[in-house]
Amino acid sequence: MTVSYEAPHPVLTRAEPQGPRAVRRSAAGRLTAIAPYLEAMPLAVVFFVFFALPIVLVVVVSFFGYETYRLLIPDFTFENYRDVFSEAVTYRTYLITLEFCAIVWAITVVLGFLIAYFLAFQVRSATWQIVLLLLCTIPFWTSIVIRMIAWIPLLGRNGLVNRLLVGTHVTGMPQEWLLYSEFAVILGYVHLYALTMIVPIFNSMMRIDHSLIEAANDAGASTWQVMRTIILPLSKPGIAIGSIFVIAMVMGDFVTVDVLGGGQVASVGKQIATQLSYLQFPPAAATAMVLLVAVIAMVALLVRIVDIRKEL
């Protein structure tokens, strides 16, 4: 792993107690020494209680047994994992989820790169850059459920798109594949997660020294050459961070698949959610563990490209 943690600034100099005041200050000195621990404590406690511990529990529960009226029966059985790996549906579901991941990643990375490039290099006024970036960002702070539901009147059988298609005689009859389909799910993902690609790439691009580009231009490079040989390689950290987000979101998603797939589309997340709706905690935990390993493997690969701490 190339990732490393470094303190952002040279460590701040704390006033060292000197001379006769040293004795009086020693209590305060001790307080300064433990201050970072106290300050980090609330965050650490939240992550320990509501993140680390629950994840460990998912591991534990994945080996538990279960019955209809008892959610959790302490046990050490590989039954749940055997079930996960022995069913053909598991492999189909994973294949479909990976397919979603690949398609959505490909679309968002191209779209994200072009939009970020436009904002960072083609828009020249700083004010307009901020305004246009904000325009892209605002939907991120609104309800994802609403953003998904909003596609329904557009894509449905009697929706706007079908009306246009039929009205302009592009197609003879309304298209059924627009909604409650893999197409709708992918569209929903791109709609929801394009921003998580744009922002990190934009962030990387804003750090590119413009004199590099001027030098390339002076040496006769075309816009395309500048984009390919300078901007693209230097945007890699942003692309990696954006990819981590998009892949993690799509791999674990079950809400978009539920709303825009309308029960017609499967995904790993949806499978877990379904098992949970039948209160089958241990099998859900086993499925979740497999998902977790898959996500960690993909993220670990991407993290090799980028030092997240340096990108902040």
Add this chain to the structure above:
Amino acid sequence: MLAATARTSRPPIFWVLALLFGAFVLFLYGPIATIVMLAFQGPEGGLVFPMNGLSLHWFGELFRPQSIGDIWGSFDRSIGLGAIVMVLTVLFSLLAGLAFRHRFRGSSALFYIAVASLVMPSIVVSLGIGSMFEMLGFERHWYSSALGAHLTWTLPFGLLIMLAVFNRFNPAYEEAARDLGASSWQSVRHVVVPIIAPSLVGVALFGFTLSYDEIARTSQSVGALNTLPLELQAMQTNATTPVIYALGAMTTGLSFAVIGTALLAVLVVRRRRARFGSDSGKAV
């Protein structure tokens, strides 16, 4: 001068990308705009275009208790939870941000746990918290298990923003305060916090909106009483009237109001700073 020459020499790629950008913005806002429009239909209105009349009927319907489920209960819970999450996110992120300026044992581990919490599939976190409460025999509630679940989602954003802010923070201000005899608390309270105030507003915005709209981590951790996004998801499966669009328009309006307030607050702070922040160049 530079801008003037630039304007005359916009390359064709600018116009191509500008078109793409325009299409993208339309793609982002188009769907929301359609449901907002459909929400304003008359009483005869349906779920799709064309618009059937124009009225506030469906917004009125929201306030009729028999027409829909526990909308206002879930709305209240979402607002309450969002407010609590917002306050805790700002407070905990600020404190952790201050801590991360110094080297301390475990800081690297804590950073990576935060990043892991961000990229962890939400359903797994949700399942874990649900199992934990189940094993301990605790009842799941929005103010306990769901609050924790939301914090695992908002705190990484808060922490990352704070780290980015303190990466750019000039320690000279604090040193100056200390040289003038300020205690640690005074320099944080009167120097650090005012300087990073706009970023704290940003963290608050993330804290509230991410919590208010959260659904995946809430699903297994909220217990019997839903938050608004979960209620909406349940509603959309058997929605037959535009009342769901009215609700969507209302909650989106609320989000916009929150975002607008936050942006305005940042703008006001900047203005004040530009006006009162420095007396350089004011000497006679």
